[in-house]
Amino acid sequence: xxxxxxxxxxxxxxxxxxxxxxxxxxxxxxxxxxxxxxxxxxxxxxxxxxxxxxxxxxxxxxxxxxxxxxxxxxxxxxxxxxxxxxxxxxxxxxxxxxxxxxxxxxxxxxxxxxxxxxxxxxxxxxxxxxxxxxxxxxxxxxxxxxxxxxxxxxxxxxxxxxxxxx
Amino acid sequence: xxxxxxxxxxxxxxxxxxxxxxxxxxxxxxxxxxxxxxxxxxxxxxxxxxxxxxxxxxxxxxxxxxxxxxxxxxxxxxxxxxxxxxxxxxxxxxxxxxxxxxxxxxxxxxxxxxxxxxxxxxxxxxxxxxxxxxxxxxxxxxxxxxxxxxxxxxxxxxxxxxxxxxxxxxxxxxxxxxxxxxxxxxxxxxxxxxxxxxxxxxxxxxxxxxxxxxxxxxxxxxxxxxxxxxxxxxxxxxxxxxxxxxxxxxxxxxxxxxxxxxxxxxxxxxxxxxxxxxxxxxxxxxxxxxxxxxxxxxxxxxxxxxxxxxxxxxxxxxxxxxxxxxxxxxxxxxxxxxxxxxxxxxxxxxxxxxxxxxxxxxxxxxxxxxxxxxxxxxxxxxxxxxxxxxxxxxxxxxxxxxxxxxxxxxxxxxxxxxxxxxxxxxxxxxxxxxxxxxxxxxxxxxxxxxxxxxxxxxxxxxxxxxxxxxxxxxxxxxxxxxxxxxxxxxxxxxxxxxxxxxxxxxxxxxxxxxxxxxxxxxxxxxxxxxxxxxxxxxxxxxxxxxxxxxxxxxxxxxxxxxxxxxxxxxxxxxxxxxxxxxxxxxxxxxxxxxxxxxxxxxxxxxxxxxxxxxxxxxxxxxxxxxxxxxxxxxxxxxxxxxxxxx
Ligand code: SF4
Ligand code: SF4
Ligand code: SF4
Numbered sequence: 086x087x088x089x090x091x092x093x094x095x096x097x098x099x100x101x102x103x104x105x106x107x108x109x110x111x112x113x114x115x116x117x118x119x120x121x122x123x124x125x126x127x128x129x130x131x132x133x134x135x136x137x138x139x140x141x142x143x144x145x146x147x148x149x150x151x152x153x154x155x156x157x158x159x160x161x162x163x164x165x166x167x168x169x170x171x172x173x174x175x176x177x178x179x180x181x182x183x184x185x186x187x188x189x190x191x192x193x194x195x196x197x198x199x200x201x202x203x204x205x206x207x208x209x210x211x212x213x214x215x216x217x218x219x220x221x222x223x224x225x226x227x228x229x230x231x232x233x234x235x236x237x238x239x240x241x242x243x244x245x246x247x248x249x250x251x
Numbered sequence: 252x253x254x255x256x257x258x259x260x261x262x263x264x265x266x267x268x269x270x271x272x273x274x275x276x277x278x279x280x281x282x283x284x285x286x287x288x289x290x291x292x293x294x295x296x297x298x299x300x301x302x303x304x305x306x307x308x309x310x311x312x313x314x315x316x317x318x319x320x321x322x323x324x325x326x327x328x329x330x331x332x333x334x335x336x337x338x339x340x341x342x343x344x345x346x347x348x349x350x351x352x353x354x355x356x357x358x359x360x361x362x363x364x365x366x367x368x369x370x371x372x373x374x375x376x377x378x379x380x381x382x383x384x385x386x387x388x389x390x391x392x393x394x395x396x397x398x399x400x401x402x403x404x405x406x407x408x409x410x411x412x413x414x415x416x417x418x419x420x421x422x423x424x425x426x427x428x429x430x431x432x433x434x435x436x437x438x439x440x441x442x443x444x445x446x447x448x449x450x451x452x453x454x455x456x457x458x459x460x461x462x463x464x465x466x467x468x469x470x471x472x473x474x475x476x477x478x479x480x481x482x483x484x485x486x487x488x489x490x491x492x493x494x495x496x497x498x499x500x501x502x503x504x505x506x507x508x509x510x511x512x513x514x515x516x517x518x519x520x521x522x523x524x525x526x527x528x529x530x531x532x533x534x535x536x537x538x539x540x541x542x543x544x545x546x547x548x549x550x551x552x553x554x555x556x557x558x559x560x561x562x563x564x565x566x567x568x569x570x571x572x573x574x575x576x577x578x579x580x581x582x583x584x585x586x587x588x589x590x591x592x593x594x595x596x597x598x599x600x601x602x603x604x605x606x607x608x609x610x611x612x613x614x615x616x617x618x619x620x621x622x623x624x625x626x627x628x629x630x631x632x633x634x635x636x637x638x639x640x641x642x643x644x645x646x647x648x649x650x651x652x653x654x655x656x657x658x659x660x661x662x663x664x665x666x667x668x669x670x671x672x673x674x675x676x677x678x679x680x681x682x683x684x685x686x687x688x689x690x691x692x693x694x695x696x697x698x699x700x701x702x703x704x705x706x707x708x709x710x711x712x713x714x715x716x717x718x719x720x721x722x723x724x725x726x727x728x729x730x731x732x733x734x735x736x737x738x739x740x741x742x743x744x745x746x747x748x749x750x751x752x753x754x755x756x757x758x759x760x761x762x763x764x765x766x767x768x769x770x771x772x773x774x775x776x777x778x779x780x781x782x783x784x785x786x787x788x789x790x791x792x793x794x795x796x797x798x799x800x801x802x803x804x805x806x807x808x809x810x811x812x813x814x815x816x817x818x819x820x821x822x823x824x825x826x827x828x829x830x831x832x833x834x835x836x837x838x839x840x841x842x843x844x845x846x847x848x849x850x851x852x853x854x855x856x857x858x859x860x861x862x863x864x865x866x867x868x869x870x871x872x873x874x875x876x877x878x879x880x881x882x883x884x885x886x887x888x889x890x891x892x893x894x895x896x897x
Binding site: 096097098099100101102103106107110111113114115116117118119120129130131132134192207210211213214 | 318319320322347350354393396397407429430456457458459460461464467468471472475479534535537538539540541542543544545546548552564566
């Protein structure tokens with residue numbers, strides 16, 4: 086079954102962290118980056134900013150590792166979801182997630198992860214530069230492929246121009 | 252709640268630290284940010300205090316809306332008695348520091364005394380620690396921030412720092428955060444240096460509860476759409492502020508060869524499009540970045556494309572660097588602008604001040620007022636890019652007689668240099684002008700002459716004057732929240748109505764600085780941008796406080812008067828060439844020699860200028876000497892200052 090997913094194109098990211106703000110406000114009614122499900126990792130001085138959020142993995146390590154079977158796939162949305170009635174707060178999922186996309190909030194003593202805002206992802210909605218967008222899972226990578234193809238084409242053309250100029 | 256943010260008092264001499272709430276009464280009177288800082292400055296700095304002594308107080312703050320669900324509220328304000336002018340010291344910057352300070356539980360820091368050895372403050376979840384800075388002292392602005400992150404073992408720590416120029420007590424050293432955000436003017440980095448305070452580091456995980464989160468989110472969405480759909484912000488998001496320099500230069504509003512010309516000719520290599528090209532070549536197509544939660548992203552990332560600094564990363568340059576390192580010294584190379592920008596960022600020094608002072612020295616050198624012996628052998632003529640860059644190094648290190656004199660600021664340097672050097676110094680209240688030339692624009696001339704921190708475009712400039720807006724549009728903007736039915740003119744070369752516009756803008760910018768909003772999101776850039784009428788909603792949704800547009804105006808007027816009171820206490824008098832609401836004589840005596848046909852030949856008319864100042868004083872409720880009338884102070888509730896509530 087096809088679902089929509091977050092597609093992250095970090096080259097476009099300006100590093101502004103608005104996505105973190107709106108994620109925390111939507112879920113907790115507060116501004117607090119440690120309560121955001123999306124986190125922008127930055128290399129200041131290199132101009133590199135990479136937003137990291139849950140990949141909604143097909144074979145989800147968090148789901149596999151959870152000792153109390155609190156994590157399951159929400160079939161309608163295609164999101165990997167935490168059932169807080171079952172979650173015991175052991176943080177196993179936090180340590181196994183390969184993307185650092187599962188977070189523990191000490192004050193609330195629970196883990197948080199991206200729930201795709203029940204189908205209305207706020208991060209994608211607010212990111213004007215489309216570093217985060219919400220696309221059909223089959224289409225993730227299509228845009229990237231196109232951009233890479235264009236770069237190849239341009240490199241080709243300038244190589245040809247260089248040769249012709251010689 | 253934003254309202255639960257505290258004031259942290261730190262005494263660096265004794266090590267005492269105390270944390271106090273901000274009474275609601277003070278929020279209603281000053282909102283926060285620059286406004287509350289003005290109150291704290293007047294109340295905590297004793298009259299006549301030595302700016303570099305322990306009695307001076309360094310104030311650091313975020314605005315009332317900082318880190319709420321309101322975009323473009325990332326501004327940090329820094330205030331103290333100025334190291335450069337001896338009057339109000341005040342500077343504002345973007346970046347990511349103020350939100351972190353707010354998540355750490357604070358809106359204001361009040362730093363007194365002087366540490367016996369280098370220290371930095373670490374502000375973390377309601378606590379403030381004074382820490383040893385011996386491993387950070389001596390480092391450049393970016394190295395220092397990295398060293399603090401490493402020492403604290405936390406990549407998310409945000410710091411504001413002074414650079415080597417601040418440590419050397421260069422009187423116009425600035426305070427920086429990130430790569431290029433600078434609280435640039437009036438020497439706030441020098442105050443940090445004088446206190447042996449290398450940095451303030453912040454890290455916070457505390458909630459800022461949004462009063463009406465669902466509505467605040469939707470309101471912010473509409474706000475962002477309004478801003479990002481405006482042409483001027485789109486241009487800014489592509490070319491950054493350099494586009495303003497390009498536009499201003501095209502009609503003749505950019506000073507060149509210190510103040511000899513009002514336009515840089517053959518400027519192709521420093522035009523915004525060229526700088527954009529370099530950013531694209533070195534950082535790729537997506538090279539714009541910005542401040543916390545802002546969707547304008549007005550700042551380019553670049554690497555220096557050629558020369559001895561090839562490959563060095565930096566951000567900007569802002570239009571001020573085009574002015575400081577191209578127009579004023581009459582240099583025309585993008586590489587020079589980018590290197591100059593990089594050097595001031597690393598040393599932590601005000602690009603406007605240093606560029607302006609070097610081009611002043613160049614004029615003095617060409618006139619024979621400065622000799623080659625005094626320049627330490629440098630051929631300091633206009634258009635000498637190498638000499639310009641060398642002078643940046645020397646001033647920041649206080650290396651040599653001239654550099655050391657200039658590092659004390661223009662007025663002090665004019666005393667050291669002597670002769671008639673002061674006549675050529677383009678300053679107001681001891682602070683150098685930015686790169687713009689206001690001889691053709693009386694409104695803008697009035698703005699720099701009367702701005703509270705000295706010659707300055709961000710305190711009261713009616714920049715939209717240059718758009719020639721039709722009178723009804725002007726009436727709509729300038730006729731509220733307090734009614735105004737006096738004259739207004741769409742002509743930027745006119746004098747009538749300008750005093751009201753400057754007065755209105757002064758209050759507009761103060762309100763924005765109290766709220767922590769970036770000026771590019773108000774009636775600085777665009778005529779229809781958010782304004783007094785719009786702010787009550789964003790304040791209510793985020794903080795729960797109810798304000799009317801008129802009440803916000805009153806706060807701004809009150810805070811501006813607080814700054815005026817401080818300046819008057821420290822010696823401002825209307826006609827003082829060094830401390831007054833005046834302009835360099837060249838504004839009145841030397842007409843524009845370049846630019847658009849309607850601009851060539853223009854200069855400021857002395858008498859009409861004087862009338863504008865009179866009228867401006869009337870709007871502000873000042874007497875003819877520029878001193879507030881007792882009834883004005885009573886109306887603003889300032890008749891019992893200092894009142895020491897906080
Ligand atoms: S909102 Fe977009 S541009 Fe800003 S940090 Fe998030 S992903 Fe990057
Ligand atoms: S989709 Fe929603 S929950 Fe997921 S990261 Fe974006 S804002 Fe947060
Ligand atoms: S417009 Fe520019 S300066 Fe203002 S908040 Fe956005 S990025 Fe910062």
